[in-house]
Amino acid sequence: MSTAVVERPAPGAVVEARRGRVVGLGVLVVVLAATGAVSLAVGARALSPAEVWHGLFAAPDPDQGLTGIRLIVRTVRLPRTVLAVVAGIALGVGGALIQGFTRNPVADTGLLGVNSGASFAVVTVIAVFGVTDPFRYVWFAFLGAAVAGVVVFGLSSIGRGAGNPLTLALAGQGVTVFLAAMTTAVALSDQKSLNALRFWNAGSPAGVGFDVIRPVAAFVAVGLLLALTTLPSLNLLDLGADVARGLGVNLALSRTVGIAAVTLLAGAATAACGPIAFLGLMVAHVARYLTGPDHRWLVPYAGLLGALVLLVCDIVGRLVVRPGELDAGVVVALLGAPFFAVLVWRGRIRSA
Incomplete structure (x- = not known):
């Protein structure tokens, strides 16, 4: 009777792999910082590095306040850049988590219905209460996203299929379709809601000030802390539910x-920027390719990649149709659709 011998990686190889991942994180941070600087300089009016520096750090005239370049940098481009980073991190981490917990490689944060919940809440408060200020309806958008996520999770937790990833996907799809239909019905009955939905649904970090970004960043921070606590159990869950349960999870x-x-991360990002499809799906796969299946590395990589991709897509959107703009959500979708097709194609080859 022969026994199989499991070869463990050499300690030197483990240390080298860890060092490579740390270096990769550092590179992503540097590239993200450089891209953020480019974001401050690019727009309908291009700014030089000296002008960006002046706009950020020069003291405003006490009599005139913010004017000229300072006004452009501090009230338009800086909030836009910060929100793209915050929302990108949230959607990237959320995408990695939802794929891990559902064990579904094509899962996205929209699986929980947060996008459709936020959209329905926005059109409803505009139609019923006439709310048009982003600072006011962003709270309703977040509430709608959170309620949708709770409903989907609640539906997937009852009955004989409780806890099954397939049940979660079916519940999410059902709630998403229902809310999408209700959103269309409300929007078509009210012109203001239809106009707001048309622009908000495109998805963009533009047009939002720090009064909205601060509470959104707070919700994202709480979501990130919760995500960190789940990483060890998520690694064990990859071994199978029975094995994870046997190991005490x-x-x-x-x-x-x-x-x-996931609900906090995706809900906050969607409430501030609108729904941005494919971002979490894409960066989670790229992060997995770079780090392997260990979620202690995969999740931070996915967050940084999400911020970088959203920021780059926002910059591209400002350049391709100058002096106009193409919303970042549209650019992400144009990039994500072929990426999704490649995933399906690769999956078919593996299953053949």
Whole structure:
């Protein structure tokens, strides 16, 4: 009777792999910072590095306040850049988490219905209450996203299929279709809601000030803290539900915390920017390719890649149709659709 010998990687190889991942994180941070600087300089009016520096750090005239370049940099481009980074991190981490907890390689944060919940809330408050200020309806958008996520998770937790990733996907799809139909019905009955939905649904970090970014960043920070607590159990869950349970993982608690984290991250990002499709799906796969299946590395990589991709797409959107702009959500979708097709194509080859 022969016994199989499991070869463990040499300690030197493990250290080298860890060093490579740390270097990769550092490179992503540097590239993200450089891209942020480019974002401050690019727009309908191009600014030089000296002008960007002046706009950021020069003291405003006490009599005239912010004028000229300072006004452009501090009230338009800086908030836009910061929100792209915050929302990109949230959607990237959320995409990696939802794929891990559902064990579904094509899962996205929209699976929980947060996009459709936010959209329905926005058109409803505009139609019923006449709210048009982003600072006011962003709260309703976040509330709609959170309620949709809770409903989807609640539906997937009852019955004989409770806790099954397929049940979660079916519940999410059902709630998404229902809310999309209700959103269309409300928007078509009110012109203001239709106009707001048309622009908000495109997805963009533009036009939002720090009064909105601050509370959104707070929700994202809470979501990131919850996400960090789930990473060890998520690694064990990759071995299978039975194995994870045998190793002491409380599956119900872990999934509840994970789904709460995804709802906070995706809900906050969607409330501020509008729905941005494919971002979480794309960067999670790229991060997995770079780091392997260890979520302790995969999730930080996905967050930084999400911020970088959203920021680059926002910059591209400002350049391709100058002096106009193409919303970042549209650019991400143009990039994400072929990426999704490649994933399906590769999956078919593997299954053949």
